[in-house]
Amino acid sequence: MSATYLITGGAGNLACQLTHLLAGPGVRLVLFDRADRPVADTAAGCIYVQGDLSQPADIQRIVAEQRPQIVLHLGSLLSGSCEADRQRAWQVNADGGFHVFEAAVAHGVRTLFFPSSLAAYGSPLPDPLPEDFPQWPTGLYGVTKVACERLGIYYHAKHGLDFRCLRLPAVISRFAPRGAASAYSSLAFVDGVQQGSYIFKVNPGTRVSTVYVKDALRAMVELVRAPADRLTRRVYNIHALALSAGEVAEAVRQRWPNADLRFEPDPQVAALIESWPARIVDDSARRDWHWQPSYDLPKLADDMIQELRP
Ligand SMILES: NC(=O)c1ccc[n+]([C@@H]2O[C@H](COP(=O)([O-])OP(=O)(O)OC[C@H]3O[C@@H](n4cnc5c(N)ncnc54)[C@H](O)[C@@H]3O)[C@@H](O)[C@H]2O)c1
Structure with missing residues (x-):
């Protein structure tokens, strides 16, 4: 499927791993990020361009020069960084999103993909969570996710942009950014294997909707490449596993018996995670x-250990 893909946040956890799925004959991959270098290996031949999402000129320039047909807008500050610097969070996530949409329509981008999050719903939430449950997020990260979801619907309706969006649950990945509240399942594997220990800040019974990174990335590619006439909506949920922190700890211990995994719940962190549902209805994506x-869980645990093994 020949095309030029521009991936914002191209140095990050999901973007780097995504390049390996997208790469192929006739595919050009352009990565845009503020960071000096990607956090992980990227596919051979990726073009890496440094720039800042909060600067409209940086976005206009890269889209005008590279002429992508498809933009995957993954660049974002995550939940902790958003609360730590609200002004910067709005500039990067909300204004940055607007700049990306504007550049996309100005330069004839066909498809714009955006990863939203469970955090776009707010709390309290029913479990399982229906697809169209009202979105009243209480964290700034979630507010900026809703803002970009709504912008996408607007640019689709008024400017014909093929906007496609996936609300991701917690993603288990060996490159998970440590700042994300939901990173504990990933870090139990990474620190359990590489440091020999990990302390969970949630309760063993804390159970949240989760997906393994390889499934999440495949879902992104499948949605981006799905025939337009198959889509009945612009924003889809996906769910894979209703995983408790205790089950994750057990899966690590079974495969890496020397890992010292302990639970010292932080009431604030535990309350935040426990406000998320264990199951999300994703019937539309499945249909x-x-x-x-x-x-x-056994298959993802085997895969994580295999990849992290020294
Ligand atoms: N990993 C998850 O569990 C998860 C769940 C739901 C949604 N998402 C979304 O998926 C996307 C990718 O997540 P990730 O796990 O790869 O996070 P990540 O932090 O590894 O990647 C985000 C990237 O954005 C870049 N960035 C930040 N500010 C920028 C700026 N001003 N200009 C240019 N680049 C900037 C960062 O340098 C980083 O490389 C994000 O939009 C995130 O909100 C992730």
Whole structure:
């Protein structure tokens, strides 16, 4: 499928791993990020351009020069950084999103993909969480996610942009950014194997909707490449596993018995995570483009350990 893809946040956890799925004959991959270098290996031949999402000129320039047909707008500050610097969070996530949409329509981008989050809903939430449950997020990160979801619907309706969006649950990944509140499942594997210990700040019974990174990335590619006439909506939920922190700890211990994993719950962190549902209804994704997770806990745990093993 030949095309030029521009990935904002191209140095990050999901973007780097995504390049390996997108790469192929006739595919050009352009990565845009503020960071000096990517956090992980990227596919051979990726073009890396440094720039700042909060600067409209940086976005206009990269889209005008590279002429992508498809933009994957992954660049973002995550939940902790958003609360730590609200002004910067708005500039990067909300204004930055607006700049990306504007550049996309100005330069004829066909498809714009955006990863939203469970954090776009707010709390309290029913469990399972229906697809169209009202979105009243209480964290600034979630507010900026809703802002970009709504901008996408606007640019689709008024400017014909093929906007496609996935609300991701917690993603288990060996490159998970440490600042994300939901990173504990990933860090139990990473620190358990590489440092020999990890302290969970949530309760063993804390259970949240989760997906393994390889399934999440495949879902992103499948949604981006799904035929337009199969889509009945612009924003889809996906869910894979209702995983408790205790089950994650057990899966690590079984495979890496020397890992010293302990629970010292922080009431604030635990309350935040426990406000998220364990199951999200994702019927539309399963029906429209046949979303189906392929990693259960034993399979993802084997894969994580295999990749992290020294
Ligand atoms: N990983 C998850 O569990 C998860 C869940 C839901 C949604 N998401 C979304 O997926 C996307 C990617 O997440 P990730 O896990 O790869 O996070 P990440 O932090 O690894 O990647 C985000 C990237 O954005 C870049 N960035 C930040 N500010 C920038 C700026 N001003 N200009 C240019 N680049 C900037 C960062 O340098 C980083 O490389 C984000 O939009 C995130 O909100 C992730």
